[in-house]
Amino acid sequence: MDWIYLLRAQQADFIERLKSGCLFHCTTEGQHSELTVISGDKKLNQLQSFCRSMEQKYQENDPKCLFINNMKGKLGEEVVKTRLGNLVSEVDYKIKIGGDGKIDFTLMADPSVGIQVKTRYSNISNINTVAWTIKQEEIRKNAVLVCILTQEKVIEDQTQYHLIQAGFLPTEMITNDQVLVKMDELLYCGGLQSYLNNISSTDKKGQKENKLHTYIFNILSKSFANFSTGIDHLKPGKYEKAIEKFNEVIRLTPGMISAYSMRAFSQQYRQNYVGAIEDYTQALQKIRFLEARYFYSRGVLFAHMNENEKALADFQKAADFFKEQGQQTEYKKIELLLTKLQQ
Numbered sequence: 263m264d265w266i267y268l269l270r271a272q273q274a275d276f277i278e279r280l281k282s283g284c285l286f287h288c289t290t291e292g293q294h295s296e297l298t299v300i301s302g303d304k305k306l307n308q309l310q311s312f313c314r315s316m317e318q319k320y321q322e323n324d325p326k327c328l329f330i331n332n333m334k335g336k337l338g339e340e341v342v343k344t345r346l347g348n349l350v351s352e353v354d355y356k357i358k359i360g361g362d363g364k365i366d367f368t369l370m371a372d373p374s375v376g377i378q379v380k381t382r383y384s385n386i387s388n389i390n391t392v393a394w395t396i397k398q399e400e401i402r403k404n405a406v407l408v409c410i411l412t413q414e415k416v417i418e419d420q421t422q423y424h425l426i427q428a429g430f431l432p433t434e435m436i437t438n439d440q441v442l443v444k445m446d447e448l449l450y451c452g453g454l455q456s457y458l459n460n461i462s463s464t465d466k467k468g469q470k471e472n473k474l475h476t477y478i479f480n481i482l483s484k485s486f487a488n489f490s491t492g493i494d495h496l497k498p499g500k501y502e503k504a505i506e507k508f509n510e511v512i513r514l515t516p517g518m519i520s521a522y523s524m525r526a527f528s529q530q531y532r533q534n535y536v537g538a539i540e541d542y543t544q545a546l547q548k549i550r551f552l553e554a555r556y557f558y559s560r561g562v563l564f565a566h567m568n569e570n571e572k573a574l575a576d577f578q579k580a581a582d583f584f585k586e587q588g589q590q591t592e593y594k595k596i597e598l599l600l601t602k603l604q605q
């Protein structure tokens with residue numbers, strides 16, 4: 263069960279970052295991303311057109327509610343398809359009598375494996391209480407539940423949606439009497455693709471993969487244990503010991519971006535600004551998507567060293583990415599900082 267423990271720990275970290283607006287955003291389809299943006303383009307027009315067609319077909323007493331429910335569902339499905347790519351079937355835009363049979367996707371390698379996607383809106387301030395509803399029939403027919411969160415209320419003339427992969431859960435882990443699944447009960451979305459690849463493997467292939475997965479999860483478990491110990495060392499100010507632990511994390515898992523940022527944080531408190539800048543720079547080079555907080559943090563260090571041109575460049579990049587991600591509070595904060603530095 264090591265992999266479940268690991269993904270739950272990552273989910274706890276993800277929830278805290280979600281509260282502060284620090285999400286991973288990758289625009290490359292088929293790659294993992296916590297945030298997906300769907301804006302006023304061909305895809306959004308297709309979604310809206312489908313939902314209007316559903317209105318016309320069923321002509322219920324509350325067409326607005328019908329539009330919203332269908333739109334939420336298709337937005338979530340588009341997120342899953344964007345992130346999983348050819349691993350799953352296409353988003354179904356055919357209007358069917360009786361609905362989709364309670365299955366949103368199937369695995370291309372094994373069509374008997376169903377995936378159910380649930381999407382809902384919630385304000386980030388209510389993230390601790392947000393929950394998704396799943397019916398017993400959906401649990402029986404699907405192997406995996408994927409939960410999506412939209413940051414904007416679904417309305418007919420909305421031009422952009424910021425959608426978050428809130429997490430996933432194998433339906434075998436959902437108890438028989440459970441109809442609501444909360445965010446802290448989900449597993450971190452970054453493990454979804456590996457999980458689906460694993461359950462779609464044949465028994466023979468699966469035996470070989472299990473050995474590899476066991477090795478990988480042992481490495482990840484050691485890495486996570488060192489990372490947690492490093493975090494614990496930060497609280498009493500044992501920065502040297504924290505750096506030793508983060509060094510070990512980076513040795514075991516060189517792609518763990520948070521280890522670089524935590525080591526940089528420790529370096530900063532030891533006034534090793536050059537070392538901290540190098541760590542933030544490595545984080546920026548390794549990560550597939552550029553995260554605004556790293557530019558901001560590195561800019562703070564450049565400003566502290568009176569390298570204002572480099573600081574301004576990093577702050578401007580941070581502002582651009584915060585604006586792109588719709589984080590207006592952070593964007594305005596950095597804009598004020600830029601104005602002061604340029605005076």
